[in-house]
Structures are given as C-alpha cells and as structure tokens.
Amino acid sequence: xxxxxxxxxxxxxxxxxxxxxxxxxxxxxxxxxxxxxxxxxxxxxxxxxxxxxxxxxxxxxxxxxxxxxxxxxxxxxxxxxxxxxxxxxxxxxxxxxxxx
Amino acid sequence: xxxxxxxxxxxxxxxxxxxxxxxxxxxxxxxxxxxxxxxxxxxxxxxxxxxxxxxxxxxxxxxxxxxxxxxxxxxxxxxxxxxxxxxxxxxxxxxxxxxxxxxxxxxxxxxxxxxxxxxxxxxxxxxxxxxxxxxxxxxxxxxxxxxx
Numbered sequence: 001x002x003x004x005x006x007x008x009x010x011x012x013x014x015x016x017x018x019x020x021x022x023x024x025x026x027x028x029x030x031x032x033x034x035x036x037x038x039x040x041x042x043x044x045x046x047x048x049x050x051x052x053x054x055x056x057x058x059x060x061x062x063x064x065x066x067x068x069x070x071x072x073x074x075x076x077x078x079x080x081x082x083x084x085x086x087x088x089x090x091x092x093x094x095x096x097x098x099x100x
Numbered sequence: 101x102x103x104x105x106x107x108x109x110x111x112x113x114x115x116x117x118x119x120x121x122x123x124x125x126x127x128x129x130x131x132x133x134x135x136x137x138x139x140x141x142x143x144x145x146x147x148x149x150x151x152x153x154x155x156x157x158x159x160x161x162x163x164x165x166x167x168x169x170x171x172x173x174x175x176x177x178x179x180x181x182x183x184x185x186x187x188x189x190x191x192x193x194x195x196x197x198x199x200x201x202x203x204x205x206x207x208x209x210x211x212x213x214x215x216x217x218x219x220x221x222x223x224x225x226x227x228x229x230x231x232x233x234x235x236x237x238x239x240x241x242x243x244x245x246x247x248x
Contacts, residue, residue, distance in 0.1 A: 021123045
C-alpha cells in the first residue's frame with residue numbers, strides 16, 4: 001500500500017511501497033507542486049527505479065523553475081538506493097540518523 | 101516433518117500475468133516465501149527490488165508475448181536465488197544492457213535506465229539462459245552482496 005499526502009506544514013509524506021504500479025499516482029500528486037518541495041520518507045518502506053524516476057522528474061521540473069526537492073527522514077535501505085543511483089549528489093537528503 | 105529451513109530449499113514457483121498492477125501479487129508471494137522458509141529478512145529489500153526490476157523489464161520490453169511470467173524463489177547456500185522465466189520472447193541478456201551514468205549532472209539525467217543497474221549492484225551473481233524462445237534470468241542475493 002502506497003500513500004502520499006501533504007501535511008498542514010507543507011511537508012509531503014510518502015508511506016508504504018513506491019513501485020512501478022504506484023509511480024503514476026505519486027507522479028500525478030507531485031506534478032501539482034510548484035514551490036520548494038520537502039518530502040518526508042520516514043514511512044516509505046521501499047522504492048524501485050520507477051519511484052526514483054518520479055523523484056528525478058519532479059526535481060528537474062522544480063529546479064528549472066528555480067525551486068528544488070529536499071528528501072528528509074530517509075531510512076538506511078532507501079538511502080543506499082539513492083547512493084547507488086547517484087541521487088545523493090543531485091538532491092538535498094537528510095537521513096533519519098541525521099535528524100537524530 | 102523437516103524443519104522450515106530445509107523446506108525452504110525446495111523452490112517455490114508461480115506464474116504471474118504480465119501487468120504492472122500485478123506487482124502486489126509478487127510481493128505477497130515473496131512474503132510467504134520469506135515467512136515459510138524463515139529466510140533472513142535483511143535480504144528482503146534487495147530481493148523485492150530485483151524481482152520488480154526484472155519483472156517490469158520483461159513486461160515493458162517483451163511485448164510480443166501474452167504468456168505469464170514465471171517467478172521461482174529458492175534458498176541456496178549463499179542466500180536467495182530468484183529466477184524469472186519469460187516465454188515466447190526474443191533474446192535479451194540483461195548483462196548486455198548499457199550501464200547507467202550515475203555521475204551525470206542533473207540536467208543530463210533522465211528518468212529510466214536505473215532498474216537493471218540497481219539489480220547488478222545488489223546481486224552476487226547473475227545467470228542468463230535462452231533456448232526455444234524461453235528467456236530465463238537467475239540471480240543470487242546473499243548477505244555478503246552489496247545490497248541494501
């Protein structure tokens with residue numbers, strides 16, 4: 001089960017499994033974001049390359065408009081996937097351990 | 101009655117319709133394999149990722165067939181062996197896929213192309229067989245591999 005929602009403070013929360021079946025729904029949600037985008041991944045258990053594509057597409061679109069995507073509360077599994085994919089050089093990333 | 105870890109040596113296999121919406125069924129099948137075989141849960145993320153990336157690759161690129169794709173899971177001395185078989189398709193050896201440039205700057209990065217790259221990063225070994233229009237990919241994932 002994948003869920004994405006925006007909290008009152010503007011932070012987007014993703015939870016569950018962001019796989020190829022759920023990527024279109026995540027993309028549709030993020031396509032409506034216009035400003036700087038903070039995505040809390042503390043409850044995201046799994047991400048595949050399809051999910052990485054959603055984040056990359058959104059980051060490129062917002063960067064072109066002078067904005068960006070920040071990924072926070074990233075767990076160790078997902079942070080490793082970001083690292084292998086070179087996303088750690090493209091995105092501002094805060095891991096769960098960074099926060100404390 | 102043999103212990104669970106011996107039962108898990110027997111491969112389990114099932115055929116799945118070639119639909120992305122069917123990924124949930126693959127996850128449920130893998131859930132049961134890990135549960136019934138008492139398989140090391142630390143391997144789960146890498147196993148899920150390899151299954152999805154290989155399955156999705158077959159669904160997206162082997163469009164000339166309508167046959168379901170077979171997933172087979174087994175434990176082995178090193179960890180977990182995953183085998184996906186696609187029927188009535190052209191040859192495609194994933195080892196020959198171009199490597200993703202993960203060092204490229206943002207403006208040069210395009211979505212896509214990371215799936216097989218991540219599989220290669222996470223497995224101990226990968227084996228490919230093609231005969232009689234059957235395409236079979238096997239990978240082994242262990243707790244010593246560079247998986248997450």
